[in-house]
Amino acid sequence: MKTNYYRDSLQLLHLSEEAKKIEGVRDAAVVMATSTNTELLSKLNLLTGEGLSASSNDLIIAVMADSESAIDYGIGRIEASLAQPPLTLGSRFHTIDAALRSMPEANLAIVSIPGDYAKKVVTSLLDRGLNVHLFSDHVPQEVELELKQLAKAKGLLVMGPGAGTSIIAGKAIAFANVIRKGKVGIVAAAGTGLQEVSVLVNDGGLGVSQAIGTGGGDVKEKIGGITTLQAIEALEKDTATDIIVIVTKPPDASVRERILNYVIHSTSKPIITCFLGEDGSGNTVSNARLSSTRTLHAAALEILKRSSPEGIQDVISMSPSELFEIVDTARKELNGTQEYVRGLYTGGTLAYEALVILRYFVGNVYSNAPLDSSFKLPSSSQSVKDSILDLGEEEFTVGRAHPMIDPTIRKMRLIEEARDPEVSVIMMDIMLGYGSHPDPAGVMCNSISDAQRIARNDGRVLPILAHVCGTDQDPQRKSDQIGKLQKVGVRVFPTNALMATASALISRRDTITRASLNTFYSQFLDTSYRM
Amino acid sequence: MQMVEKILKLFDSELKVINVGLELFKNDLESQKVSVVQVSWQPYPKLEKEYEDILSKIL
Numbered sequence: 056m057k058t059n060y061y062r063d064s065l066q067l068l069h070l071s072e073e074a075k076k077i078e079g080v081r082d083a084a085v086v087m088a089t090s091t092n093t094e095l096l097s098k099l100n101l102l103t104g105e106g107l108s109a110s111s112n113d114l115i116i117a118v119m120a121d122s123e124s125a126i127d128y129g130i131g132r133i134e135a136s137l138a139q140p141p142l143t144l145g146s147r148f149h150t151i152d153a154a155l156r157s158m159p160e161a162n163l164a165i166v167s168i169p170g171d172y173a174k175k176v177v178t179s180l181l182d183r184g185l186n187v188h189l190f191s192d193h194v195p196q197e198v199e200l201e202l203k204q205l206a207k208a209k210g211l212l213v214m215g216p217g218a219g220t221s222i223i224a225g226k227a228i229a230f231a232n233v234i235r236k237g238k239v240g241i242v243a244a245a246g247t248g249l250q251e252v253s254v255l256v257n258d259g260g261l262g263v264s265q266a267i268g269t270g271g272g273d274v275k276e277k278i279g280g281i282t283t284l285q286a287i288e289a290l291e292k293d294t295a296t297d298i299i300v301i302v303t304k305p306p307d308a309s310v311r312e313r314i315l316n317y318v319i320h321s322t323s324k325p326i327i328t329c330f331l332g333e334d335g336s337g338n339t340v341s342n343a344r345l346s347s348t349r350t351l352h353a354a355a356l357e358i359l360k361r362s363s364p365e366g367i368q369d370v371i372s373m374s375p376s377e378l379f380e381i382v383d384t385a386r387k388e389l390n391g392t393q394e395y396v397r398g399l400y401t402g403g404t405l406a407y408e409a410l411v412i413l414r415y416f417v418g419n420v421y422s423n424a425p426l427d428s429s430f431k432l433p434s435s436s437q438s439v440k441d442s443i444l445d446l447g448e449e450e451f452t453v454g455r456a457h458p459m460i461d462p463t464i465r466k467m468r469l470i471e472e473a474r475d476p477e478v479s480v481i482m483m484d485i486m487l488g489y490g491s492h493p494d495p496a497g498v499m500c501n502s503i504s505d506a507q508r509i510a511r512n513d514g515r516v517l518p519i520l521a522h523v524c525g526t527d528q529d530p531q532r533k534s535d536q537i538g539k540l541q542k543v544g545v546r547v548f549p550t551n552a553l554m555a556t557a558s559a560l561i562s563r564r565d566t567i568t569r570a571s572l573n574t575f576y577s578q579f580l581d582t583s584y585r586m
Numbered sequence: 587m588q589m590v591e592k593i594l595k596l597f598d599s600e601l602k603v604i605n606v607g608l609e610l611f612k613n614d615l616e617s618q619k620v621s622v623v624q625v626s627w628q629p630y631p632k633l634e635k636e637y638e639d640i641l642s643k644i645l
Contacts, residue, residue, distance in 0.1 A: 061628065065608055149626055151606070155604065158604065161603065161604045163601055163602070163603050164605070165611050166606045167606070167607030169629060176627075180604070180606075184592075186592070190611075210589035210593065223596065226601050226615065226620050227614070228615075229611055285593065286593075289594055292590055292594060293594060295597070489614040489617075490611070
């Protein structure tokens, strides 16, 4: 244990992976001693007495090896690696001013430091005239407000805090996909919502002008949608943007009103809103330019319909009959005990979209981030009935790399879910793009096969569904990732919404009728769908 | 009327990025041929931060 010793979660993930390759080492982990990490170490039998007394500012080196000497050798190698500065090609500075002297023409800063420290750093960046993409979480709301007010006064953008993704001037910032340049402008307070819509727009043959992540806190009443409104105004004036889509979990009421009033009275371009789950019936203002959609799928379809020739939207869509056909075999193979859906998500907005869809078919379901707080899982480490997990939530990520990068927790959880005889279907998102794991499908395949074997040995068949959110231009290449999943028997869906719908069709195989599916389609997936 | 000229300029400019924190983002931008400079950041010791917070309130 090293007290008061900080390294960021990605450096530690890399060190842990390297440590596992040291001769004689059976398993190893190098982690900050947060409760998430110590719990995980305990499950892996890597937690000793000394580790139990560590605090979140301390670093734990845990090594399991065949002999004392192998342990000493392993720890020695890890300590030597820790002592070395990380390898960096090119320029590295210790202060913002030194960095700016080297690049005086800088126009954007990306900040990903612990949120407690963000205020000082972002203020100094804004004071120096830079727009900021603030990736950090855990930034207090009053600090967010202060930073956004300062940015607005200066005519600059603060994207975030908690902004996982943006596409600015054609470049993917943080966790973003490689998307064709085009005419669709996106404003999103929901990171993987931005990724899904931009990917589906790309799949449909269109492209994105700019995609601005605002951070989920922007649509809270106290912040008032400052960044969202700045971004809409900028996209309205941007000559490269023809259509604007706004993606967010439902905003606070006052912010919803402010956004809708702004787009109706101060814009002239077509606007599509996706306030996830909301159909727009509560809107007090309306306009022919404004379409309200309930899902990311419907938002993307609406963009394609408004912008592209007939038929192109078929790429992302699937008729109710096609969907029934895909799930038919799975439905027939299940036994009577298999009742429930389990979702293992790395993308929070995609988990939320699944919750919205399942609510239509089965009512509210349990989650660590539920739609209705009475359905909050008593413990995030134990699923109850139908459960959708957002593995990117705080309890899984403090002091750890995000599950889009580090698959450890999802792999372990998949095995646990497979042991439960009441599970009828497991679904998961596979997020591609910059920032994400270099092979997110490949790294899950062994665990998927193990999960299916566990079920088989117990006399069950366990259908596993996936949605790959990415493009063929992403570093991981979508078609390769889909191929790897299909090879181990995973059913892959073109959108997250279709995957969630399929999970409901499988688990509630005796109760969902074609008629109710048709109604669902017309309300949630395709507003122009005719039964 | 808000000022968005600087934001529109960002949309139209070649990106030049200061990256403070995770080097992953620097590497990803460089593979997209974006110019990036890295600021290596370390948290200051806790006690120092507490003093600083107090000082920032006083000053």
